[in-house]
Amino acid sequence: MRVCILHYKSGTDGVSLEIKKRIKILKRLGLKPCFVAGSGNADYVIPELSILHKSVKQFNMHAFKNHNNEGAKRLFKRHSEATKTKLDAFFDEVKPDLLIVHNLFSLAYNLPASHALAEVIRQRNLKTEAIHHDFWWDRDSFVTRSGFVRNLMLDILPPHIPQIVSHIVLNSIERKKLLIRRKIKAKVFGDLFDFEEANKYTKSELKRLLKLKQEVVFLQATRILRRKAIEISIDFIERFMKRSGKKATLLLTNPPEKYIDMDYLKQILAYAKQKQVKLVLAYKKAPEVEFFEFYKVADFVLYPTILEGFGNQFLEAVYYKKLPILFEYEVFREDLKKEGYLYISLGERYRVVDGMIRVPRTAIDAAVRKALYYLARSRLYSAAVDKNFQIAKQHHSPRVLENYYRVLLASIAMEKTIANVAQLFKIPSKEVRNVVKKLLKI
Structure with missing residues (x-):
């Protein structure tokens, strides 16, 4: 059987990493899956699927910024037809038995491509699994006054077509929302506990590459996005250094989305400088190193994100046996917390002040005290991360x-038979x- 996986792009974001894990699983089942994306290192690249395609950026400007119905309609028709032509040519060649679609039927980053894909699936009667990591109704960036665009999202995100034999969501909250909003039943599969071995570099080699010395290293292995709340990590490290007298470094592994989050990067660099927190951009210092290698140099993993579909970086911290310091976002509280992990909490309340995400000082100070407690007790630290590893192995195999x-x-x-x-x-x-x-x- 031939299985094809589709996504906007191939990269180091959480969705791309989950795709890599699914490819491994399908290969273990004796299949040869192919990966199709709009950009990046995929088996097949169809540029029209990319969210950075010129026509898509123009459409999104009309759809979500200018709220221009006529402009959106014109660009939608042109790009949807171009995408459909490319998809038809691809499926004429490959002829998959199962199509696995990630996020094209749940987010509105490229509505013309989502529409074209739904049409191709329906016309060709392609058996499809739709995996929804997030939904458009949870994103402020997809609010629109354009009736045309609003109706498109209601029609195709996700589409009601019989060829979609399975809908997958990452958590029980989204399963309930999908049923209420779209009358669609879904199965829940969270992120998988199946990561790559970090064995290409030694800890000392990585420290040399990153110019790290004897400081305490806090790793945030996420992309640079506003919802990842990196400013909370900076606040935490500032308080950690003041209370302990120790030097500390915040290590960021993944870059911002090009053209999308560059302003946020500038903002956090300036904020770290203001707070006198050493911030190292690992993707610049050691671009040849895969991000998961950097877990070797970390003493703790910071995960202050305020919104996640599940929590890939949380499971990474567990896999690489690092104690997570995290903000208890909604999905963590609903699905992961009940599994019994040991972690250091930054609380579950936040507010936005001058465009920056803040948690109460009391929550940060309590987390600092707990981090210092574990740092001084290596046996307790090891016991905690070993317990976490076994829990995740049981629930996310x-x-x-x-x-x-x-x-x-x-x-x-x-x-088929x-x-x-x-x-x-x-x-x-x-x-x-x-x-x-x-x-x-x-």
Whole structure:
């Protein structure tokens, strides 16, 4: 069987990392999956899928900034048709048995491509799994006064088409929302506990590359986005240094989205300088090093994000046996917290002041005290991260998803066989299916 995976891009963002894990799982099942993206290191690149395509940026300007119905309609038609032509050519060549679509049916970054993909799936009767890491209704950036754009989102995010045989969400909160808003039932599969071994560099080599000495290293292994609340990490480290007298460094592994979050990068660089917090951009200092290698030099992982579909970086911290210091965002409280992890909390309340995200000083000070407690007790630290590792292994093993795909692929293979038999003997597929059901009962 041929399986194809589609996404806007290939990169180091959480969705791209989850795709890599799914590719591993599908390969373990004996398949040869192909990865299709709008940009980056994919097996097939279709530029029209990218959110940075010139036509898409122009459409989004009309759709979500200018709220220009006519401009949006014109650009939508042009880019949707161009995308459909490229997708048709691709599917003529590849002919997948299963299509796995990440976020194109849940976010409005490229509505023309989402519409074109839905049309191609429907016309070609392509069996599809739609994976929704986030939804457009949770993003302020997708608020629009354009009736045309609003109706598009309501129509295709996600679409009601029978070819989508399975909808997947990352948490129970989004499952409830999807059912209420779109009358669509979904299965919940959180991020997977299946990461790459960090074995290309030694700890001392990495410290030399990053020019780190004896300071305490706090790692934030996220992209540079406003919702990742890096300013909270800076506030934490400032208080940590004042209370302990120790030197400390904030290590950021992943760059901002080009053209989208550069202003935020400038803002946090200036803020770190103001607070006298040493901030190292690992992706610039050591661009040849994969981000997961940097966990070796970390004493703690900071995860102050205020909004996540699940929590890939939380599981990374657990896998690489680093104690997480985290803000208890909604999905963590709803799904992950109950699994019983040990962590250092930054609380669950925040406010925005002058464009910067703040948590109460009392929460930061309590977290600093706890971090110093664990830093002075290496045995307790080791026991905590070992316990976390075993919990995650139990709840987020790739085996759960492997079993799901075995069943899904077997079902698709059965349907394909039924269709072939029906065509061969010129009888309705329903009759063949009934015969198969009777035989399975014998």
